[in-house]
Amino acid sequence: MSTSLHAHVVEHLGSRIVGGQIPRGSILLAAELEEKLQVSRSVIREAIRVLAQSGLVTSTKRVGIRVLGAEFWNPYDSHVIRWRLASDQKGTQLRSLTELRISVEPMAAELAAEVAPEAMRKELMMVSAQMSHYGRQGDLHKFLELDIRFHSLVLAASGNEMFANLATPIGAILRGRTELGLMPERPHEEALLWHQSVSDAISNSDSASARKNMESIMRRTHNEICSLWEGQARIFVDPPKETR
Amino acid sequence: MSTSLHAHVVEHLGSRIVGGQIPRGSILLAAELEEKLQVSRSVIREAIRVLAQSGLVTSTKRVGIRVLGAEFWNPYDSHVIRWRLASDQKGTQLRSLTELRISVEPMAAELAAEVAPEAMRKELMMVSAQMSHYGRQGDLHKFLELDIRFHSLVLAASGNEMFANLATPIGAILRGRTELGLMPERPHEEALLWHQSVSDAISNSDSASARKNMESIMRRTHNEICSLWEGQARIFVDPPKETR
DNA sequence: TTATTTTTATGCCTGCACAGATTGGTGTCA
DNA sequence: TGACACCAATCTGTGCAGGCATAAAAATAA
Numbered sequence: 023m024s025t026s027l028h029a030h031v032v033e034h035l036g037s038r039i040v041g042g043q044i045p046r047g048s049i050l051l052a053a054e055l056e057e058k059l060q061v062s063r064s065v066i067r068e069a070i071r072v073l074a075q076s077g078l079v080t081s082t083k084r085v086g087i088r089v090l091g092a093e094f095w096n097p098y099d100s101h102v103i104r105w106r107l108a109s110d111q112k113g114t115q116l117r118s119l120t121e122l123r124i125s126v127e128p129m130a131a132e133l134a135a136e137v138a139p140e141a142m143r144k145e146l147m148m149v150s151a152q153m154s155h156y157g158r159q160g161d162l163h164k165f166l167e168l169d170i171r172f173h174s175l176v177l178a179a180s181g182n183e184m185f186a187n188l189a190t191p192i193g194a195i196l197r198g199r200t201e202l203g204l205m206p207e208r209p210h211e212e213a214l215l216w217h218q219s220v221s222d223a224i225s226n227s228d229s230a231s232a233r234k235n236m237e238s239i240m241r242r243t244h245n246e247i248c249s250l251w252e253g254q255a256r257i258f259v260d261p262p263k264e265t266r
Numbered sequence: 267m268s269t270s271l272h273a274h275v276v277e278h279l280g281s282r283i284v285g286g287q288i289p290r291g292s293i294l295l296a297a298e299l300e301e302k303l304q305v306s307r308s309v310i311r312e313a314i315r316v317l318a319q320s321g322l323v324t325s326t327k328r329v330g331i332r333v334l335g336a337e338f339w340n341p342y343d344s345h346v347i348r349w350r351l352a353s354d355q356k357g358t359q360l361r362s363l364t365e366l367r368i369s370v371e372p373m374a375a376e377l378a379a380e381v382a383p384e385a386m387r388k389e390l391m392m393v394s395a396q397m398s399h400y401g402r403q404g405d406l407h408k409f410l411e412l413d414i415r416f417h418s419l420v421l422a423a424s425g426n427e428m429f430a431n432l433a434t435p436i437g438a439i440l441r442g443r444t445e446l447g448l449m450p451e452r453p454h455e456e457a458l459l460w461h462q463s464v465s466d467a468i469s470n471s472d473s474a475s476a477r478k479n480m481e482s483i484m485r486r487t488h489n490e491i492c493s494l495w496e497g498q499a500r501i502f503v504d505p506p507k508e509t510r
Numbered sequence: 511t512t513a514t515t516t517t518t519a520t521g522c523c524t525g526c527a528c529a530g531a532t533t534g535g536t537g538t539c540a
Numbered sequence: 541t542g543a544c545a546c547c548a549a550t551c552t553g554t555g556c557a558g559g560c561a562t563a564a565a566a567a568t569a570a
Contacts, residue, residue, distance in 0.1 A: 027555070028315070052520070062556045064308060067521085071272070071312045072319055083520050084564040097428045098342035118428045125373040129365060137500055174505035181500030184341045184362045189505050256381055256425030261418035261433050270521070296553070306523045311554085327553045328531040 027061055031069035032101070034059065039078050039089055040105035046091035050079070055087075076102055093259045103191050107198070113251035116195060120247065123192050124240045127173065130180040131220055131236035135229035138179035143225045146175050150221040157209040165209060166200050172217060176236070179224065195247075204247050213242060271305055275313035276345070278303065283322050283333055284349035290335035294323070299331075320346055337503045347435050351442070357495035360439060364491065367436050368484040371417065374424040375464055375480035379473035382423035387469045390419050394465040401453040409453060410444050416461060420480070423468065439491075448491050457486060 035055075038044045055066050070087055073079045077096040081087045092111075095102050097118065106115040134142075149172045156164040173196070174189035199205055216235045223232035279299075282288045299310050314331055317323045321340045325331045336355075339346050341362065350359040378386075393416050400408040417440070418433035443449055460479045467475035 026553095063558090064311065064555065067308065068312055068315045068554095071315050075316055075319055081520070082564080083562075084518060084566095086519065093427070095427075096342075097431050098340075118426050121373060121377065121424075121426050122370070122428050125369045126366070129369040133365065139502060142502075170508075171505070178503055178505040180365075181502055182362050182365050183337070183339075183501045183503055184366050186501075186503040186505070187341050190508070193506070193508060257427045257430075258383060258386075258425055259422050259427055259430040261415070261422040261430070262437070264414070264434070264437060272521090308522060308524095314553095325553065326531075327529070328533095328551055330552065 028065045028068040028072070031055075031059055031061060031065055032072050035069065036073060036076070036078060036101055037105050037108070039073075040095070040102065040111075041109045044089055046089055048089040049085065050087040050089065052081075052087065078102075092257060100190065103194070107194060113254040114257065116198065116247065117251040117254065119191055119195055120244060123173075123188065123195070124244055126185055126188060127176065127240055128233045128236045130177050130182070130185045131224065131232040132229040133181060133185075134176050134179035135224045135227050135232040137181045138224055142175060142179040143221075146172070146179070146221040147225055149175065150217045153209075153217055154214045157214050160208040162200060162205060162208070166196060166205075169217075170196050172221075176220065176224070199247055202250070204250070210242070213239065216242075272309045272312040272316070275299075275303055275305060275309055276316050279313065280317060280320070280322060280345055281349050281352065283317075284339070284346065284355075285353045288333055290333055292333040293329065294331040294333065296325075296331065322346075336501060344434065347438070351438060357498040358501065360442065360491070361495040361498065363435050363439055364488060367417075367432065367439070368488055370429055370432060371420065371484055372477045372480045374421050374426070374429045375468065375476040376473040377426060377429075378420050378423035379468045379471050379476040381425045382468055386419055386423040387465075390416070390423070390465040391469055393419065394461045397453075397461055398458045401458050404452040406444060406449060406452070410440060410449075413461075414440050416465075420464065420468070443491055446494070448494070454486070457483065460486075 035044070035050075044050075052063065052066050052070070055061075056063055059066070070079060070081050074081060075096075076099045077090060077094045079087050079089055097103075103115065103119075106112065134146075138146075149168055153165060153168045153172060156168060170193040173192055177189050177192070178186040180186070216238045219235040220232055220239070223229070223235060279288070279294075288294075296307065296310050296314070299305075300307060303310070314323060314325055318325060319340075320343045321334060321338045323331050323333055341347070347359065347363075350356065378390075382390075393412055397409060397412045397416060400412060414437040417436055421433050421436070422430040424430070460482045463479040464476055464483070467473070467479060
């Protein structure tokens, strides 16, 4: 067993809950899980703790382990994001993430132009140059990896760790876009220029230009993939009633 | 003991790690923690699992429980956010959160104008009306609660669960702002009007106006509190090197 | 309705065996 | 002598089994 046992249990239960095989409101009993999954109590308990932190279950005395609905899931939890992307809620998850990145990346570019360390500005210039090169050659695979690197770099260079942390799921979006064949046969020339302009602007500390060009990229990106979630229902959580 | 034991251990260790009393690179041993905190192995182990998921520690065989640096912490974890706000990194955390909300709330307002359910539009109108009322009376306490409710509602009404999930930490920002005396003696008249305009626009499905007015609110908000993190160092995480 | 008892699943504790990573020693070869 | 590969000892988290305590739902009585 390469990875730890309780991680397997987390994976097993988590993917089933998010995937809908274990519906909301279900009551799991630790004793049953022990037997069904053939693991000991400590493993079950640690797994339940982890799932509880992700908002998938709550465990209360005398009743058992209650499976919660999607409105309680922690939408920033990396496990939850992965499970949702692998489920039939994929569209909803892609939409949420895309709306978030459209909001965040222009600001990230603006901040990067102000505060990015020199090394990151340099690498950004290299990456955007290579993007143009491989993009014009039509090497979509290489282009994808560079694209992911580019956006991850901008997010990191903003010096905002909450932005930087979005790099992984945003990478997943970009991968999904090409895997689903939503990329044009070769990247549009204007898209290449926008990327180039963003890194130029960041290198020159021109925050307004960095934001503007990133906004252009985001607009096009949105148009390319918003067909994926056409008609998907939205999740309305009621806002926290905190009297404090 | 009202709340569970392992939750106390999580609180104890988590707050100390984030607060810096337990420095990065420290090695904790489960056996020592058992004795020091006077709890059993199972409690320690479950707590460590939770802390590991928050990115505060990793536990490896033969070496122990290694305390990780801030660049590994999960910046969206509600515990982490709370602990950071209670530490001397408060400024950094407030900056990150504020930059995030400045990015997100205009988009949330725009989306809310398109998709908000009728009940939420109604409540938004009520809340903004009361905000004007209590704001003009100079009742800052009541105004604060309404303000939090207002922004939580807009985030929820966007139908994007990632946005909605930011309501709690954003509420913390707003509380912090008045507690630290960064609010004017009574809210500016234009701020009241902007809030009113946002809810009007959402009610009328005018997404452009909703965004524009929310942007105005964000601009002012930023000016009011950016003094809090003057000169605070930024955290640069290096972007994930995922070959996949 | 309200108070009390019973039921029952989780919370917590402990002893034991195992796995895997670090460390140090041993022996071989250059 | 010194570099390097290999092996054994050791340490610590991981997993297992079973026990008691406790809180909260459910059933019963007042």
